[in-house]
Amino acid sequence: MSDALINGVAGAGGGIIAQLITYPLQTVNTRQQTDRDPSKSGSKDGTIKQMYQVVKHEGWERLYGGLGPSLIGTAASQGVYYYFYQIFRDRAESAALKRFKKGNGDGSVGMFQSLIVAAISGCVNVLLTNPIWVIVTRMQTHKTKRRPPTQALPFISDNANSPTPYGTSRAVRELYEEAGLTGFWKGVIPTLIMVSNPSIQFMLYETLLQRLKKKRALSGKGADGVTALEIFLLGAMAKLGATVVTYPLLVVKSRLQAKQSSGDDKRHHYKGTFDAITKMIRYEGISVFYKGMNTKIVQSVLAAAVLFMIKEELVKAAGLLLNGSKLKPP
Template identity: 60%
Template sequence: MSNAIANGVAGAGGGIIAQIITYPLQTVNTRQQTERIAKSKRSTAASTNTLLQILHVVRTEGWGGLYSGLKPSLFGTAASMGIYYYFYQLFKNKAEAIAVARKLKGHGDGSVGMFSWLVVAALAGSLNVLLTNPIWVLVTRMQTQTQAERKIMESKREALMREATENSFTASILQEKLDELDSTKPHPYGTIHAAREIYSEAGIRGFWKGIIPTLIMVCNPSIQFMIYETSLKRLKEKRAANKQGVKNVTALEVFLLGALAKLGATVTTYPLLVVKSRLQAKQEIGGIGNTSLRYSGTVDAIIKMIRYEGLPGFYKGMSTKIVQSVFAASVLFMVKEELVKAYMFLVDKISKVQLKAIKWDDEYSLEVVGF
């Protein structure tokens, strides 16, 4: 197994573990990002923190509500991490080989520069996005399904109240209709249902909604890995200078470096993440008749968000995302590095066993021929 494949498998394993641990935060964060409140209504809107929102979801939808879309999300995480780390390692190996070749020609010190790390991460990220975007469209839809259904119910209730006023409904008739409407409670739906809905709305193109901001967001892992690789390299150089060796980089230190790297990347690129989530969610979240909070594309979303919600709209749920993404990235880096170390340990053990077997065979052959 090549080191690229080993890193791909390790990345997928670490990504799955991190995803399971932090998924409730991710679900709440997606709902925060896709909630659309115009500036004129923001002052009267109730502001709830992440913990209260988690408790609200558990109370109204059960624990399953926090894990809506978990199955495709785990599959997407495994696919994304596997694809990303595989191509990242391939491009990293190439960049390091180019750096060594340049050093032999008298150019540079043989190390990979910051710009090269950015290019490596960007190339791997772009391939990952193009291949896995449909999975994340499904996940976003499933995470925000009950939120969208609730908005639809609110719009129907408002329409019913207007109809009652215009047609002079009696109180009993109005209450009967309201009770009938309230009896239909929002509930999460499955992967197949979500896929059919997306296809019925926009065909195959619907599975690549939000692809433009997502591709632009490739700079997120680029920034993340630039910070991580640079920090890890400096730490190893410091250890080597102190004659402690690179093996003294602990799992905790990798965890902290991963947290620092993800924090810097998240703060920089969060507005693009909000735009992407809004494009991938049901547009009914903005209200059935409210075109000001429904988007036809990336540019339309950005313009309307600036006009109707202002800059704060681009940072909704950011505190939740920082906690979720930083913790998830830290777990991912730590688990990945430990899995790679375990793989290298096994390879080393197998190699030693094979060498002993070859040595024994050679000695036995010499004894047979009388030497």
């Protein structure tokens, strides 16, 4: 089994676990981003209170709306990303080694090359998996009224008042009726630009990791002296820096992917990325681009830290099982 495939599978596994742990935060954050009320410039009530309100008025299951396709999307995204990242990384390392043999460079992949590798891998991932995330956004932002307890009893028939479950098939059907096949790639432009997020994240992560490994090697412990806790902290630091820089694009992407408002209010109908940015600034102000950022920082940093830690451990375990030695994570 190739290193690329092992890293892809490990990345998917780590991503799924991180998603399960942080999904309620992600649901609340997506709702914060797509909230059209200009008076709510951020998480005014606090993330925990907003989660409580969702559970109170819609039921706890709404915190996990879209979890099924989200897990599929996470596994696909992480698997695709890490698979192609390892392939492109191997090629970059091979090119660096050839330059070193010719007397150019030190034989290692620099920060700029790492950024390019991450960006290309991210673009491939976005183009292949964007339809999944449009559906997830639709399901996260769909709101339903919780029925009174008596109406929820299984032996009472109340078809007239029972809302149709908002599942994956319904979200897919509504999106297709609204925008056709192209609707499944809504928000792809800001998402492609947001490739800079994982690119910055991985550049920071690898830079910090390499420095830590060198420090371990100089201390006599060797590069394998890096612990799971240190990987967790490095992943968190890298994701924090990337999230702060790119968050406004994430808000625009969520607005484009969410279901468009019905009625004649054109303020909330977005024809594209530029139209969305223009209307958001005009009707809601600059602060709209930072709605829910506190929630996102907590969710994304925790998810990234868990992902990195679990992925690294899975790669090590796979190396020991298959080859009797530790594989090299990207």
